[in-house]
Structures are given as C-alpha cells and as structure tokens.
Amino acid sequence: MTSIEGRNPVIEAIKNDRQIEKIMIASSAKEGSIKKIIAMAKEKNIIIQYVDKHKLDEISTSHSHQGVIANVSEHKYYExxxxxxxxxxxxxxxxxxxxxxxxxxxxxxxxxxxxxxxxxxxxxxxxxxxxxxxxxxxxxxxxxxxxxxxxxxxxxxxxxxxxxxxxxxxxxxxxxxxxxxxxxxxxxxxxxxxxxxxxxxxxxxxxxxxxxxxxxxxxxxxxxxxxxxxxxxxxxxxxxxxxxxx
CATH class of the missing domain: 3.40.1280.10 (SPOUT methyltransferase, trefoil knot domain)
Structure with a gap:
C-alpha cells in the first residue's frame, strides 16, 4: 500500500475507482472540499477515520496533506x-x-x-x-x-x-x-x-x-x-x- 495526500488528489483517486483501504481526515477539517470527500467516500463505502491533525503531520511525506490522507493500492505502471x-x-x-x-x-x-x-x-x-x-x-x-x-x-x-x-x-x-x-x-x-x-x-x-x-x-x-x-x-x-x- 501507499498513500495519497491532499484534497484534489484524493478526490481524483475516488473518482477513478482507485482501490482505497481507508481515508484519514483531520478532526478539525470539516469545510469545503472535505465535505465532498466524505460524501464521495460514503457513497463508495470507503472507510473514513477521523484523526488528530498532528497524526497526519507525522505520517505526511508531502508536508501538504490539507487535512486528508488516503491509504491506497500501489500505483499502476504501464508496459x-x-x-x-x-x-x-x-x-x-x-x-x-x-x-x-x-x-x-x-x-x-x-x-x-x-x-x-x-x-x-x-x-x-x-x-x-x-x-x-x-x-x-x-x-x-x-x-x-x-x-x-x-x-x-x-x-x-x-x-x-x-x-x-x-x-x-x-x-x-x-x-x-x-x-x-x-x-x-x-x-x-x-x-x-x-x-x-x-x-x-x-x-x-x-x-x-x-x-x-x-x-x-x-x-x-x-x-x-x-x-x-x-x-x-x-x-x-x-x-x-x-x-x-x-
């Protein structure tokens, strides 16, 4: 498994039916596109886990997670x-x-x-x-x-x-x-x-x-x-x- 960080990347991953194990969302992030991510995830029965923002800060590699990180399948490379x-x-x-x-x-x-x-x-x-x-x-x-x-x-x-x-x-x-x-x-x-x-x-x-x-x-x-x-x-x-x- 790998991760996707940030609101737009997570939205596009959901749209594209990427295999998503769960989406972690900062408990304090509830506005704007976060609402859209929650609605899309619920529609596709994707697990949502609300966590403290500091936890996302700790596991983020981009250092720009915008309050959301998704655990997803490895990226598919083409021959x-x-x-x-x-x-x-x-x-x-x-x-x-x-x-x-x-x-x-x-x-x-x-x-x-x-x-x-x-x-x-x-x-x-x-x-x-x-x-x-x-x-x-x-x-x-x-x-x-x-x-x-x-x-x-x-x-x-x-x-x-x-x-x-x-x-x-x-x-x-x-x-x-x-x-x-x-x-x-x-x-x-x-x-x-x-x-x-x-x-x-x-x-x-x-x-x-x-x-x-x-x-x-x-x-x-x-x-x-x-x-x-x-x-x-x-x-x-x-x-x-x-x-x-x-």
Missing part, C-alpha cells in the same frame, strides 16, 4: 506495449513525453499535470536514476496521475528506437536545436526532457531525430524542467490542434 496499444485504440497520433532521469518529484508531478492538460498519451520514465510515483509526485500533479498513463522502462535509448519503429518522430529539448515554435511538432511525436542538472544524456540525444530549443535573453540561461516542459507541451498542443498564429 510500453500497453501504452502503444492504448494510443492505437484512440486512433490518434501518439504523443508521448519521455523523461531522461528526472529526479525532482515536484517536476515529475507538474509535468504529469501538464501532460493531462494537453492530452498527451503517456509519460515514460526510466526504472533507475529517476523519481517514481510517490505521494509528493501525486500531490504535485493535483491528481493527474490517476489519468495519465506512466510507463517505466529499463532503457530509454531502446525505448526511443521502439517508438521510431511505431512511426514516431523523437524531439529532444536541448539548447543546441531549432527554436521550438519554428519546428513542425505535429504528427506522431515523442518529446524528450532531460534531467534538472545534466539535461539529456549523450546517447539519448544521439538517438533523437531533432532538437528544439527555447530562446532566452535573460541572465539565467536555463529553465526548470517542468517549466520548460510546460512551454513545449503547449506548443505541441497548439500545433496539433491547428491553432497557428497568423
């Missing part, structure tokens, strides 16, 4: 084949986000949240040297982890090669590339976003089809991974939706 098949069933051009050793849980959660917003078909992470789905990630995603398939793979380079066999073009977010809004980002696409400190590894970059960069004129020449990812994902969303400025 790459499952991810590809799910996309084929939707009969849409596949759109995957490939994360090369992202280690900050807040960045992963924010990227998953944006992935949900722009309709990405899945997020791919490596099994090693990467943060996985934790209570902090779930909280940062505002519950989007319940809707965006996350796939763990052994080797990112081999995964890229497999996606190419499926007809995807793979773009790398890197400063040595073409300005992102001048590049064609439509069609079957995978976007690689590198780690916070080191960017995209050499072998991964070599196996991408092209690179895209964000021009910057400020004194700081890099962006947080989730911020950079958000900008690029919305450009892809705009182009895929046909919303091109005239």
């Amino acid at each position: 790459l084949d499952e991810l590809i098949e799910l996309t084929k069933e939707k009969k849409e051009d596949p759109f995957f986000i490939i994360l090369d050793e992202i280690t900050d849980p807040h960045n992963l959660g924010s990227i998953i949240r944006t992935a949900d917003a722009v309709g990405a078909h899945g997020v791919i992470i490596p099994k090693r040297r990467s943060v996985h789905i934790t209570p902090v990630v779930t909280k940062a995603s505002a519950g989007a982890v319940e809707y965006v398939p996350v796939c763990k793979v052994t080797n990112i380079v081999n995964t890229i090669k497999r996606l190419k066999e499926e007809g995807l073009w793979i773009a790398a977010a890197d400063m040595d590339g073409q300005t992102f809004y001048e590049q064609n980002l439509t069609g079957p696409l995978g976007l690689v976003i590198g780690s916070e400190g080191f960017g995209i590894s050499r072998l991964v970059k070599q196996n991408c089809d092209f690179t895209v960069k964000m021009p910057m004129i400020g004194k700081v020449t890099s962006l947080n991974a989730s911020v950079a990812g958000g900008i690029l994902l919305y450009e892809i969303f705009k182009q895929r939706s046909g919303r091109v400025n005239k």
Whole structure:
C-alpha cells in the first residue's frame, strides 16, 4: 500500500475507482472540499477515520496533506506495449513525453499535470536514476496521475528506437536545436526532457531525430524542467490542434 495526500488528489483517486483501504481526515477539517470527500467516500463505502491533525503531520511525506490522507493500492505502471496499444485504440497520433532521469518529484508531478492538460498519451520514465510515483509526485500533479498513463522502462535509448519503429518522430529539448515554435511538432511525436542538472544524456540525444530549443535573453540561461516542459507541451498542443498564429 501507499498513500495519497491532499484534497484534489484524493478526490481524483475516488473518482477513478482507485482501490482505497481507508481515508484519514483531520478532526478539525470539516469545510469545503472535505465535505465532498466524505460524501464521495460514503457513497463508495470507503472507510473514513477521523484523526488528530498532528497524526497526519507525522505520517505526511508531502508536508501538504490539507487535512486528508488516503491509504491506497500501489500505483499502476504501464508496459510500453500497453501504452502503444492504448494510443492505437484512440486512433490518434501518439504523443508521448519521455523523461531522461528526472529526479525532482515536484517536476515529475507538474509535468504529469501538464501532460493531462494537453492530452498527451503517456509519460515514460526510466526504472533507475529517476523519481517514481510517490505521494509528493501525486500531490504535485493535483491528481493527474490517476489519468495519465506512466510507463517505466529499463532503457530509454531502446525505448526511443521502439517508438521510431511505431512511426514516431523523437524531439529532444536541448539548447543546441531549432527554436521550438519554428519546428513542425505535429504528427506522431515523442518529446524528450532531460534531467534538472545534466539535461539529456549523450546517447539519448544521439538517438533523437531533432532538437528544439527555447530562446532566452535573460541572465539565467536555463529553465526548470517542468517549466520548460510546460512551454513545449503547449506548443505541441497548439500545433496539433491547428491553432497557428497568423
């Protein structure tokens, strides 16, 4: 078992029929969305336990539980084949986000949240040297982890090669590339976003089809991974939706 912390993440877990053992609610928290959580839990016969807020403080890993923590089943990770098949069933051009050793849980959660917003078909992470789905990630995603398939793979380079066999073009977010809004980002696409400190590894970059960069004129020449990812994902969303400025 693992836990989900925060009001929106718990609400989304209930909506998505996640297996929930019990929901712990601070005795002092009875307003607003807490009432909604209680009503939803009772409707689905989920055990509610009222506890002192200090107990939630002690067991919280996100340190932002908002008066509610749910004990839930482990997060379901998808196999790459499952991810590809799910996309084929939707009969849409596949759109995957490939994360090369992202280690900050807040960045992963924010990227998953944006992935949900722009309709990405899945997020791919490596099994090693990467943060996985934790209570902090779930909280940062505002519950989007319940809707965006996350796939763990052994080797990112081999995964890229497999996606190419499926007809995807793979773009790398890197400063040595073409300005992102001048590049064609439509069609079957995978976007690689590198780690916070080191960017995209050499072998991964070599196996991408092209690179895209964000021009910057400020004194700081890099962006947080989730911020950079958000900008690029919305450009892809705009182009895929046909919303091109005239």
